[in-house]
Amino acid sequence: EAQVTQNPRYLITVTGKKLTVTCSQNMNHEYMSWYRQDPGLGLRQIYYSMNVEVTDKGDVPEGYKVSRKEKRNFPLILESPSPNQTSLYFCASSLKGLPGGTLYNEQFFGPGTRLTVL
């Protein structure tokens, strides 16, 4: 089954404790992206990747890191989480993106990771 998976689905952690949220897709998609969703603010793009070893900042990259060593995986790293990073996180992938981060095709979303930072 074609899908985007995220782990963990739920995470409660404390300020400053490094964490990684994994994202994997099995559709051979080139484009992958991370979003956070907060009440009243909608979805905001954190980072995106056009292809392996190519990543770029979205709207709200501060406090996050990403890497794209393999085509299927795009982990989101919080080196020192803070309470303002408490949010619902979504990973998404798309068949192809265009230079500049624009999308040519629909995005497929993972089920989400609900993160609470105390």
Next chain:
Amino acid sequence: SQQGEEDPQALSIQEGENATMNCSYKTSINNLQWYRQNSGRGLVHLILIRSNEREKHSGRLRVTLDTSKKSSSLLITASRAADTASYFCATDAQKRDDKIIFGKGTRLHILP
């Protein structure tokens, strides 16, 4: 940066009626997409409409795009209880530095 804004923020209609949601944006776009999100779940893609298209259909969904007004509408005909969800538009701009921007969504509630 640009932003897609959905209107209305919330909408309640009777089952069987049509639901119309609107999205406005600020700068020129390559394409506009509509997504649905059931409570707390991932987004599901509904329709992508490109900047050179004016209307697109998919089942009970009809999307229009007016680039002169920088707006789009999503029409759901003959609504069903299962259509209860939040609906988002997402735009990706022609300018290199702009990113994919989602609106804040319209919460649609279908009354039995």
